[in-house]
Amino acid sequence: MKILLIAGITFLHVELLSQANSFLDRKKPVPIVQEQGVKKIFESVEKGVSSGSVPSFSGYLGPQVHVNIAGQNDGYFSANQTRAVLQNYFLALKPVSFIFSRFQEKGENPYATGRLVYVLKGNRESVQVYVSLALHDSKWVISQFNVY
Amino acid sequence: MASFQADLPSPIKWGFFVCMALAVLFFGIAFLEKERIESDWENIKEESTEEIEFAVTRAFRQKVDELLELAEKIARHSDVPDGLRGQAERTAVNAFEQLRRHLPDEEFTLDVVDPRGSIVAWAGRSITSTYENFVPRSPRDSFVVILQSGLHTFLSAGVASAGKDFYVVASRPLELQYPLSNRFVNRVSFAEELSAELNMEIWIALNRTSHVHIREETRYVLLRGFDGRTIGYVFYLPETLNSLAQKSDLRWAVWTNGALSVGLVFLGIVLWTLGRKTGSLWWRLILASALIWGVRVGWRLLAFPSTVVGGELFDATLYASPFYFGLTSSMGEVFLSTLALAFHITAIWYFLVKEKWEVARSEESAGKKPLLVIGVFGILLFFLWSVRGFAEAFRTFVFDSTLQYHDPSVIVPDLPVVAMHVCMFLLTISLLVELQVVLRLVKNVLVKTFSGNLPWWMSAAVVFVIVLAIFVWIDAPLHFPLYFPVLTFAIGIAIYEWAETVLHRSFGRGQWLWRVVPVFIIGSFVLSSPMLDSKLHDKERQQAELYAENLLRPVDSWLSYVLVEGLRTVWNQFPVVSLEPMADKKTSLAFSLWAQTLMSREGYNSALVLYDELGQELSRFAVGMTTFEQREILIRLFDGEEEVVHVSDRLVVGGTAQSYGIWSTMRNQSGRIIGSAALMLSANQRAIFHGQSSDILRAEGGLTFESSIRDIAVSEFQHGRLLYTTLDGWYRGMMVPDWIDGGIAEPARRFFWRNERIGPKEYEHVYAFVDGPQRRAVVVSLQSLDLRWHIFNLVKVFLVHAVILGVYGVLWFGMRMRVHQRPTIGFREKLVSAFGVLGLIPLLMLGYYNKQVAEERADESVRKTLSSDLDLVEQRILNLVMDEEDFYRGVNNDFCEAIAPELGVDFAVFRWSSLQSSSKPELYQSAILDSRLPGSVFANVVLQQKNFYLETESVGQVQYAVGYKPLYMHERLLGVLSIPALYRQKEIDEELAQRNAFVFGSYAFAFGLILLTSIVLANRLSRPLRELTSAAGEVGKGNLDVELKPLSSDEIGELTKTFNTMVQELKRSREELKRAERETAWKEMAKQVAHEIRNPLTPMRLSVQHLRQAFKDRVRSREAILQEVTKTIIEQIDTLTRIAAEFSNFARMPERKFERLELQSLLQESLALFRDMRGIEFRTKFSDTPVHLVADGDELRRVFINILRNSVQAMKKGGKISVETHLNGRQCVVTISDTGAGIPPEIQQKVFEPNFSTKTGGMGLGLAISQKAIQDLGGTISFTSEVGKGTTFEIVLPYE
Structure with a gap:
């Protein structure tokens, strides 16, 4: 019993810092992204951005995403970092509305762009958002997320 | 409650209550502040406006005054004007040099102008070609003006010389006008300074306001020159009631959360103090775990300390990884989590060692052997899961961060990198400590259930290898190099054995932990460096694959988008920018617009041409495109439709280049054409997202792959032949390797890695393929790092560990000073320091030279x-x-x-x-x-x-x-x-960085060698002295069987021989003394025996004589006399018998029955005999930890009973007896106190002497026997007493 208790505590610690591909993660169902078309991904992004909720589309982030938030961050970040960076960005401003106004769904580098309206310190502002996808391991992933 | 109050130290109690009180206070203040803002809003608004105006005016005034002071110093108190008045060239040259010396830094500009405004001397970059419009006409001797020049807006202040024949104008940049921001462009912003100071959004319009977007609620402050003329506007959005209330809430929330967070720590300590006494070891472990992680999670939920500290440590762009509660959402959070983890695991280990927990003995667990074996396998398997988790954690430290761990241009890592290294250190320590727990369990099971000649660790290693094989089968592909768990296990066993050695030296409580820490630090360095290297290498490979993928991607969508967005920017900004005053509008206008487009930020070779409504070229700016190229593209562009992207390919040196172009007319709001714009972009195959324009014109950020310390080469194959390459050793036209065809046939695999040696260099190539008619394959080649780079990287990691070791050393030194009240540095440490310093000084001098x-x-x-x-x-x-x-x-x-x-x-x-x-x-x-x-x-x-x-x-x-x-x-x-x-500059920087790296690595390696040699030498030189010290200690404890072997024939050898002689002499003297003492003791004993025996013999003799006389005299009562005499004789015989028994007890050789007993239980049993004594109150206070020792239970019980009885007998009228136990290192101290009469000082010396007694009828042997019994157990017995107050006996016994 005591051994199991120590083992349990140890195991918990293993999982505390086991990030991707942890034993528990392996048991979770993996979203079948291949079946989501490009359009579906853009819909998820649109929904997520308009509500300021990154987890809505964070599953589609590629292993390296080019993030450019005007006046703030510009560079390549991992999927985890991208999630955190975008989460922090949306926390600071309160999105009011967002719709993709232009799409380029064909080709090997589909993209969509639209206007995000938000409220910051009581004032209504807007920025342009550009999202593009790329194929990675035969799956569409978000490779670029720019805010101008 | 009383116990709670008594147990908790005062600082903890006070800390908890103060923190809670502060939290409530801050919460209350926040509430009241909010109420105040709402009720007094109008006044606050007015005050705020005044404060802002004052702050802005003051800040601007400061800048102006600084410039005026500088200009005045030169104009009126230097030789510069005189030098310029002189005719000789030499004096003019001196004037220039003096002016240069007056420049505070490169930001400033100094111009000396004549009364017409023409510049006659200068230092610093140019602001304007003439000050004609700014030199005052009136007799005023100074002026202030704001000028736009290039990328910046400048603030200039001019002061006339004494003769008013010159004006000295000092300028500095006020605002950067364009989003182009990299290390080549001075990022200065007055608006940002004001924003930071006033904590609100500020923007500035200088000279013109028409293009500034002003909202209805915007306010402004005027910036004026000396003549009262307005030279600029500072705009701001005043606070609204909501925003001010929010700010106040946020501000006080930080304080409240801070107080709550600190209070949480105190609460944890309070709960621990309350809970640790109840329950078993396991309960305490669970409680400790819950409290540690409860505090950690609580801090995260209260956003502490991220809201207080902030900065890079909590910046997600440097590191972020998802985990529950956001425990790893930034570097700062990871640091706290790894600290909690290390603390937790160390606490588990410490408790297990301290409690000496072990598996039940083999005879009790014989039936459970199979379960125990399965348990061992299970534990080792779980440990391997920990190793997996450890490797995954390192993976996130590398892959989820943008830190450059091995930046070649810095020797000392910067703070974020150091912070991550500390996190890795804590994680590695946790792994090693966890391994200690695992090994303790494994050793217990192996030793208790299996017997044999093999050392336990060998058996453990065999089992570990089997478990590793099972793990590899379950978890392939592995997340760590295969050698890593084996190395970890080996290091773990080494540490375990070392820790056991240290433990057995019976150091005081906690001291053993201090002594094993350095070994853990070294173990951490050995384990973490290769793991970090391995993950960095994996990341470089991932980046190479990404790079190759980017190169393969067709460019149309992205570059088309870049152009279209560029055009959109020009549409939006042209009406605004075209109205700004510009010194050289012909190029500045186009540059101003180009700098705001996406193509400039991405660093493409590009051009922007603007035309007026008549089609005349208005302005042009180009980067990396020759006039010829631009002309070719423009001709094709204007032949096509507007707002349509035109693409064409051109063959250039090094590959093909695609040119993109778009043009469009620009119209105003009423639809009238006001001009047209053409944008062009050229990108060759190599640099798809970050073009060929130099770093100078590229904004900061972006792909940093090229800044890797490895050399990178790119090649492309088309139709089976090499089209271009930057790799030395490959040539254009060479055939594609045969195996590539096989690779292309595997559509599921996109990347193939191959190693190749080309000349003296080793390369790792990644081949990436794309389907298509051209059968393209891109190869990114990474040059392998040579040994020098590995040493450099290793040394940088070692530096961090050395600092940690240094911090530990300082703490340890401080602890020792606290214990010993004076600094104690050993001779060996002094030798090491001396050698180290002697070696380091010449190294430093050589390095500097x-x-x-x-x-x-x-x-x-x-x-x-x-x-x-x-x-x-x-x-x-x-x-x-x-x-x-x-x-x-x-x-x-x-x-x-x-x-x-x-x-x-x-x-x-x-x-x-x-x-x-x-x-x-x-x-x-x-x-x-x-x-x-x-x-x-x-x-x-x-x-x-x-x-x-x-x-x-x-x-x-x-x-x-x-x-x-x-x-x-x-x-x-x-x-x-x-x-x-x-x-x-880039090549020079890289070369310097490389040289620094290699030199630093070499010197660090040399210093390491010096340090190692110092330690070895110091050990050798100090060993005889240490042995002497140790031997002297043994002699001091009474062990005279010590003999040292002289290792040398020098003074130390002589000292050793003298020491041996001295010890022999001491031994001989002691033997003689013992003999004399024994003789004296026997004489005393014989005297005492004779005295004691004589006492009863006298009455016996007298009685017998009386009886004889009675019978001789035929006394009538002779029968009665006979009865009386026999009674007397029997009594005296009983006395003699008792005397004989007492002496026998005192002198007997102990035939004790040793057993393992629990001290506190023994004390309770002894106390039980006296509990019924009327008038006597008993109090007990025993230590938390049960005390076990091996002794004769009856004998020890008699000791306690003896002392208790003495106490009872000393309190004839009642009183209190307290019995306490506490632990002091490896010893248990038992104190028995009474409130009796006390022992007078004059007889205190004799209390332990045999046959001394203050009681009638006593033999005086009780305490002497007790003392002997305690001493035989390796303990001591002593007492303190005060007449009228009582006596306290203290017994110190070693325990297990």
Whole structure:
């Protein structure tokens, strides 16, 4: 019993810092992204951005995403970092509305762009958002997320 | 409750309550503040407006005053004006040099102007070509003005000289106008300074306001010059009630959460103090775990300390990883989590060691053997899961961060990198400590259930290897190198054995932990370095794959988008920007718009051309595109439709280049055409997202792969042949390797890795393929790092561990000072320090000297290179130019751009003090480089006619060397030629970084060697002294069987021999003393026996004599007398018997029955005999930890009973008896106190002497026997007593 208790505590610690591909993660169902078309991904992004909720589309982030938030961050970040960076960005401003106004769904580098309206310190502002996808391991992933 | 109060130290109690009180206080203040804001809003608004106006005016005034002070100092209190008034060239040159010396830094500009506003001397970059419009007409002697020049807006202040024949104008940049921001551009912003100071959004409009977007609620503050003229506006959005209330809430929330967070820690300690006494070891472990992680999660939920500290440590762009509750959402959070983890695991280990937990003995667990074996396998399997988790954690430290762990340009890592190294250190420590727990369990099971001759660790290793094989089968592919768990296990066993050795030396409580820490630190370094290296290598490979993938991607969508967005930007900004005043509108207008487009930020070779409504070219700016290229693209563009992207391919040196173009008319709001714009972009295959334009024009951020320390080469195959390559050793046209065809046939695999040695270098190639008619394959080649880089990287990691070791050393030293009240540094440590310092000083001197020499050589090399390049360019120009007129007309930008690639060097030509032409005109057009010849260059080259002059200039944060040379034709000065080293700055920086890295690595390696040798030497030299010290200690404890072997024939050897002789003498003396003591003791004993025996014999004799007489005298009562005499004789015989028994007890050789017993239970049993005593109150206070020892239970019980009985007998009228136990290191202290009469001082010395007693009828042997029993157990017994107050006996016994 005591051994199991120590083992349990140890195991918990293993999982505390086991990030991707942890034993528990392996048991979770993996979203079948291949079946989501490009359009579906853009819909998820649109929904997520308009509500300021990154987890809505964070599953589609590629292993390296080019993030450019005007006046703030510009560079390549991992999927985890991208999630955190975008989460922090949306926390600071309160999105009011967002719709993709232009799409380029064909080709090997589909993209969509639209206007995000938000409220910051009581004032209504807007920025342009550009999202593009790329194929990675035969799956569409978000490779670029720019805010101008 | 009383116990709770008694147990908790005061600081903890107070800390908890103070924190809670503060939290409530801050919460209350926040509430009241909010109420106050709401009720007094109008007044607050007014006050706020006044404060803002005051702050803005004051800040602006400060800047103006600073410039005025500088200008005044030069104009009225220096020799500069005098120098300029002089006719001789020498005095003018001196004036220039003096002016240069007055420059506070490269940000400032100093211009000396005549009353017409013409510049006659200068230092710093040019602001304007003339101050004609700004020099005051009236007798005023100073002026303030704001000017736009290049990338910045400048604040200028001028002061007249004493004779008013000159004005000295001091300027500095106020605001950066364009989003172009990298290390070459000075990012300065008055608006941002004000925003930071006032904590609100501020923007500034200088000179014009028409293009500023002003909202209804915007307020402004005027910036005025001396004449009252408005020279600028500072706009701000005033706070609203909601925003101010939110700010207040946020501010007080930080304080409240801070107080709650600290209070949480105290609460944890309080709960621990309350809970630790109840329950078993396991309960305490669970409680400790829950409390540690409860505090950690609580801190996260309260956003502490991220809201207080902030900064890079909590910046997600540096590191972020998802985990529950956000425990790893930034570096700071990871640090706290790994700290909690390390603390938790160490606590588990500490408790297990302290409690000496072990598996039940083999005879009790025989039936459970199979379960125990399965348990061992299970534990080791779980440990391997921990190793997996450890490797995954390191993976996130590398992959989820943008930190450059092995930045070659820095020797000492910066704070974020150090913070991550500390996190890795804590994680590695946790792993090693966890392994100690695992090994303890495994050893327990193996030793208790299996017997054999093999050492336990060998059996454990065999089992571990089997478990590892099972794990590899379950979890393939592995997340860590296969050698890693084996190395970890080996290090774990070494640490375990070392820790056991330290434990057995019976150090005080907690001290053993201090002594094993350095071993853990070293173990952490050994384990974490290769793991970090492994993950960094994996990341580089991932980046290479990404790079290759980007190169393969067809460009149309992205580049088309870049162009279209660029056009959109021009549409939006042209009406605004075209109205701004610009010094050189012809290039500035196009540059201003270009700098705001996406293509400029991405660094593409691009161009923007603007036309007016009549179709005349208004302005043009181009980067990396020649005029010829632009013309070709424009011709094709204007043949096509507007707002449509046109694409064409061109074959260029090094590959193919695709050109993109788009054009459109621009209309105002009423629909009238106001002009048109054409955008062009050229990108060759190699750089798809980050084009070929130099770093200077690229914004910061972006792909950093090229800044890796490895050399990177790119190659492309098409149709089976190499199309282009930058790899030495491959050549254009070579065939694709055979195995690639097989690779292309595997559609699921996109990347293939191959290693290849080309000449002396080793490369890792990644091949990436794409389907298509061209059968393209891109190869990115990474050069393998040689040993020097590995050593450099290793040394940097070691530096961090050395600092941790140093911090630990300081803490340990402080602890020792606290315990010993004075610093104690061992002889060996002094020797190591002395050797270390002796070795380090010459190394440092040599390093410094080498650095100086290397820098001088680098400077000399740059000087020579620049000088020879200048000669080369001069020759070329003079060969091509016929006369002076040809020089001025023909040596233009195109000319320079044409010959620069041939000569392999970029250059610029100045005519008098202004730029005439350059091979990199965009850098001057964009005002990154100054179009005016520096003042000191003008003085030295033009006025003094020096043939070569080297100047160190700076642009932004970068310093670089520039060589200048006069150009003469027929002895007439045509101009000044300049070649900056800026364009090669990157190579120079890399070369310097590499040299620093190798030199540093070598020196660090040498120092490590010196340190190692010092330790070995110090050990050898100090060993005889340590042995002597240890032996002297043994002698002090009474062990005289010590004999040392002299290891040398020097003074130390002589000292050893003398010591041995002394010990022998001591031994002999002690033997003699013992013999004498024994004789004395026997004599005493015999005397005592004789005395004791005589006492009863006397009455016996008298009685018998009386009886004889009675019978002789035939006394009538002789029968009664007989009865009485026999009674007396029997009584005295009983007395003799008792005496004999007492002496027998005292003298007997102990035939004790040893058993393992629990001390506190024994005390309770002894106390139970006296509990019924009336009038006596018993109090007990025993330690938390049960105390076990091996002793004769009956004997020990008699000791306690003896003392308790003495106490009871000393309190005839009642009193209190307290019995307490507490632990002191490896000893248990039992105190028995009473409130009896006490022992008078004059007899205290004799209390333990045999046959001494204050009681009638007592033999006086009780305490003597007790003392002997305690001493035989290795303990001590002592007492303190005060007459009238009582006596306290203290018994100290060693325990298990």
